[in-house]
Amino acid sequence: MRFISLFVLACSSSLASAADVPGSQDLPLVPRMVDAQIVDYRPPAELERIYPMGSIRKISGQLRFDGQVTARGQMTSVTYELPPEHSATAAFTAAREALQKQGAELLFWCQARDCGESSLWANEVFGNAKLYGADNGQAYLLLRLAAPQDNSLVALYSITRGNRRAYLHVEQFDANAPLGELLPTSATLLRQLKDTGTLDLPRLTGEPQAPWVTLLSRGLNLDTTLRVSVSGAQAEAWRQALVAQGVRSARLDLGEVKDPGLHFELLR
Known part of the structure; x- marks a missing residue:
């Protein structure tokens, strides 16, 4: 593809x-x-x-x-x-x-x-x-x-x-006017991850944000067979937040991507 x-x-x-x-x-x-x-x-x-x-x-x-x-x-x-x-x-x-x-x-x-x-x-x-x-x-x-x-x-x-x-x-x-905050759907995040192998969220540079934690945890739990790596300056905090939202810890490894933001990579 x-x-x-x-x-x-x-x-x-x-x-x-x-x-x-x-x-x-x-x-x-x-x-x-x-x-x-x-x-x-x-x-x-x-x-x-x-x-x-x-x-x-x-x-x-x-x-x-x-x-x-x-x-x-x-x-x-x-x-x-x-x-x-x-x-x-x-x-x-x-x-x-x-x-x-x-x-x-x-x-x-x-x-x-x-x-x-x-x-x-x-x-x-x-x-x-x-x-x-x-x-x-x-x-x-x-x-x-x-x-x-x-x-x-x-x-x-x-x-x-x-x-x-x-x-x-x-x-x-x-x-004509500012669109304000627009969030993707959980299924869209999962589709991008499965289709491309990666999910890059460069704007998520800080501590976990509740709306995004909810979206990401729901997306990952739509297919509980997937394992991913999580990278970024706050990767461990995001990992813990996702586990608290019901994503099994065994499915979340810490990655080594150094780019700004939060990054997920599908582990084959």
Whole structure:
């Protein structure tokens, strides 16, 4: 997976394709996969936006999800149709890694049926019928950009349709007012740890914070078979706090990463 992502990034190009929707352009933060074409583009417009942070479903005609981020601001979106030789998963992974290398923080990440119904994401959340496909062929990610752009969000949604065409949808939302504290979900923290092998939380430089201890302990206890190393200046304090919240001490080793913040590494 990582090899594919690096290959895609190396081959990506910011040059517009002749087949792009007229007047469209890439978002600067997300590299375009080589030979991808822009099939839908929505220029900056002010609106109130709701980004789900949970699996979506419809009950009595109303869209439902466990959490959300709601704000007013400027939104720009780009939808790419991917070339046949590259998958929606590869494009999604390359975009995620590019954003994380720029310091973006994951808030919510779901894949396949854990996201809910693709038809709801396509029509209700993004208002783009091109994004409707098989529920098990989708992935959604919401990220917060690093300071000084930390009042901006980026949403990624990838899908493979029944005709095997693959799409990547990218939205950047710049809020008019400060977004305040936004915490990821426990399942998202676990997904990142299992998918990438590491979980880096550079802002957690001090003593354990209760909300984060709760999130991390719940995430780790979603899969009690995992063992991890914990690194950072306050690693032992965090380890003790996680044990106090029900994570078995045998699952938590002390690591040796010297970078600022709190770091977890999956022990194979």
